[in-house]
Amino acid sequence: MKPLYLALDFPSGGQALSFIKEQGLEGVPVKVGMELFYKEGAEIVRVLKEQGHAIFLDLKLHDIPNTVQSAMKNLASLGVDVVNVHAAGGSEMIQAAKKGLLEGTRIGETPPLLLAVTQLTSTTESMLHEELGISLTLEETVVNYAKMAHRSGADGVVCSAHEVSAIRQALPDSFYLLCPGIRLKAGPHHDQKRVVTPSRARELGVDSIVVGRGITKADKPVEMYRLFSEEWTYVK
Numbered sequence: 001m002k003p004l005y006l007a008l009d010f011p012s013g014g015q016a017l018s019f020i021k022e023q024g025l026e027g028v029p030v031k032v033g034m035e036l037f038y039k040e041g042a043e044i045v046r047v048l049k050e051q052g053h054a055i056f057l058d059l060k061l062h063d064i065p066n067t068v069q070s071a072m073k074n075l076a077s078l079g080v081d082v083v084n085v086h087a088a089g090g091s092e093m094i095q096a097a098k099k100g101l102l103e104g105t106r107i108g109e110t111p112p113l114l115l116a117v118t119q120l121t122s123t124t125e126s127m128l129h130e131e132l133g134i135s136l137t138l139e140e141t142v143v144n145y146a147k148m149a150h151r152s153g154a155d156g157v158v159c160s161a162h163e164v165s166a167i168r169q170a171l172p173d174s175f176y177l178l179c180p181g182i183r184l185k186a187g188p189h190h191d192q193k194r195v196v197t198p199s200r201a202r203e204l205g206v207d208s209i210v211v212g213r214g215i216t217k218a219d220k221p222v223e224m225y226r227l228f229s230e231e232w233t234y235v236k
């Protein structure tokens with residue numbers, strides 16, 4: 001199965017849960033990010049799990065290895081499906097994240113997938129060079145991060161679909177590629193810079209996509225959900 005994670009970027013759990021109910025989106029895979037988690041904490045994860053949603057907990061940990069290991073141990077105990085760290089934290093931090101996840105997973109359960117964020121989909125080539133002082137190209141940077149994450153025990157990376165072909169050439173197909181920055185052809189890009197359509201992401205071999213505002217801010221969210229998911233899962 002190749003999930004489309006609906007990004008629940010809402011100010012409160014009440015708003016997120018009402019949205020799901022009003023739009024009839026009970027049970028769809030969801031992404032809980034910083035906005036919702038920092039407001040509601042683990043309780044929102046418990047409620048969504050109880051309602052049958054697969055959960056990508058997108059907190060993008062980035063700290064010293066010891067702190068990340070302990071934090072991941074706690075996150076694993078929530079029973080979520082996917083978690084992530086910033087690849088920029090380095091190999092020792094990613095290994096520690098993996099260790100924490102294994103420590104926190106209950107016996108008999110599967111640990112969450114561990115993904116490393118390469119370069120945010122809001123980053124451009126010029127930001128990389130001029131603001132972050134990185135002289136490699138964006139694609140080279142993403143592929144380097146992906147290789148390092150793979151060596152360090154991550155199950156995959158978060159990247160833009162723009163870099164998927166280059167990563168697939170460098171690493172085994174089993175390496176999981178999750179892509180935000182997904183927009184319909186005519187949709188607004190908001191703050192995203194490296195965007196692709198759901199059908200292009202599918203053609204490129206992306207494993208899962210994240211869609212937020214294209215659905216949650218639409219006039220008719222459930223119709224947009226249907227458009228995004230049909231374009232994503234369409235089989236000729």
Ligand SMILES: O=c1ccn([C@@H]2O[C@H](COP(=O)(O)O)[C@@H](O)[C@H]2O)c(=O)[nH]1
Nearest residue numbers: 007033119120121180181210211212213
């Ligand atoms: O590189 C990244 C990593 C994470 N995200 C998250 O995905 C969603 C995208 O939301 P849209 O409204 O569809 O733009 C959002 O929650 C981000 O925090 C990302 O966009 N890019």
